[in-house]
Amino acid sequence: MHGCAGQGMRRRAGISLIEIAVVVAIIGLLTAVAAPNITEWSRHQRLRSAARDVSDVLLLARSDAIRTGRRQIVFFGRPGATDPGGTPIQNNGAWVPVLRTDDGVATTSNCKIESGEGREVVPALDGISWGVSLATGRVPTDGGYGLWNPSGWDGGTFGSAVGVTVHWVMFGPDGVPVTFNGGGGVCGVVGGLGSGGGGFYLTDGERDYAVVISPIGAVRVHRWNPDAAAWSS
Numbered sequence: 225m226h227g228c229a230g231q232g233m234r235r236r237a238g239i240s241l242i243e244i245a246v247v248v249a250i251i252g253l254l255t256a257v258a259a260p261n262i263t264e265w266s267r268h269q270r271l272r273s274a275a276r277d278v279s280d281v282l283l284l285a286r287s288d289a290i291r292t293g294r295r296q297i298v299f300f301g302r303p304g305a306t307d308p309g310g311t312p313i314q315n316n317g318a319w320v321p322v323l324r325t326d327d328g329v330a331t332t333s334n335c336k337i338e339s340g341e342g343r344e345v346v347p348a349l350d351g352i353s354w355g356v357s358l359a360t361g362r363v364p365t366d367g368g369y370g371l372w373n374p375s376g377w378d379g380g381t382f383g384s385a386v387g388v389t390v391h392w393v394m395f396g397p398d399g400v401p402v403t404f405n406g407g408g409g410v411c412g413v414v415g416g417l418g419s420g421g422g423g424f425y426l427t428d429g430e431r432d433y434a435v436v437i438s439p440i441g442a443v444r445v446h447r448w449n450p451d452a453a454a455w456s457s
Contacts, residue, residue, distance in 0.1 A: 267351045267428045275433035275445050277346045278322055278424050282435070282443045284344055285324045289395035295327040297335060300424065301378040301391040302354060308392075308406030309336040315345045321354065321379075322346035322424075327394070335394065335404060335411040354379025356425050356432040359448040363434045363455045368422025369403070382422035385415035393420050399441050 285296035299307055303319045306312050313323050314337075326342040327333040337343075355377050362372045362381060369383025370390065384390045384405040393401050394414070401420025405412040421439040425432065432448035434455060446455040 264430070268431055270349050271352050271426060271428040271431055271433055274346065274349055274352050274426055275435055278426070278435045279443050279445050281322055281324050281344050281346055282437055286395050286399045286401070286441045286443075288326065288342075289397055290399040292326070293397040294329055295333045295335075295397070296324060296395045297327050297392055298322065298324045298395075299337065299392045300354075300380055305378060305391050307335065307337045308404075308412070309334070309409035311337045313337065313391075315343065319348065320345040321348055330396075333411065334409070335392070335406060336409065351428050353427060353429075354425065355427055356448070357427040357429050358450050359425070359432045359434075359455070360453065362425075363423055363436050363446050365438065365444070366421070366423035366434070366436045367418075367439060369419070370422060379425050380422055381425075382420070385413040385419060393422065393437070395420075395441070401437055401439070401441050 282298060285298050288294070289296040299305070299313045300322045301313055302321075304312065313320060315323060322345060323337065324344040325337055327335060328341075356373070366381055368381030369387060370381040372381060378391045380391055382390050382393050382403055384403045386405045388405060390403055390406065392406070393403055394411070395401055400417060402415045403419050404414040407413065418439040421437060423434050423436040425434050427433070434446040434448070435443065436446060437443050446457075448455055
């Protein structure tokens with residue numbers, strides 16, 4: 225009697241192949257549903273992180289300029305973009321979308337990327353690119369003299385002292401951002417107070433972020449709200 229009862233309990237406690245198949249099927253279904261959402265969430269997080277990284281580089285450049293009294297330049301652009309002297313915006317031979325370099329004091333700085341200069345970079349990220357996918361205009365506080373979404377856009381709205389779109393901005397010892405025309409491979413004509421404001425625009429194809437720097441050097445990150453058709457304030 226006891227032996228038969230034990231066998232019955234063991235049979236009831238066991239798991240059949242059908243039950244295992246059902247569990248595996250449910251797990252597979254949940255994975256198939258969740259995977260695209262996880263991928264999308266990861267891409268959006270990379271975009272948000274990239275915008276924050278750009279903001280951090282700008283803030284670092286400004287603080288280092290004030291602290292050291294040396295010009296700090298932030299270069300940016302797509303592959304093939306160069307500094308005023310024609311040197312590609314690269315780090316260790318690889319293109320980077322953003323590069324900050326310590327350009328020295330005003331009497332020796334040449335506004336070019338050179339070895340031995342302190343630098344900070346924002347690396348390229350899969351699925352993240354310059355520009356916008358949904359936004360229909362610049363952030364209202366973006367006072368850059370460069371064009372909005374020009375052909376072959378490098379993601380910035382910065383304009384030089386002579387009204388030409390450029391992909392660099394310089395922080396002087398006072399921490400104020402200015403642009404310059406880069407003539408002859410040197411700084412060229414350097415703009416005055418208020419000339420260095422502008423914005424950086426990044427997208428992952430579904431969301432847009434903007435990093436705007438004010439004419440006096442304040443930095444703020446914005447996100448495009450498609451429901452309101454406006455940038456976050």
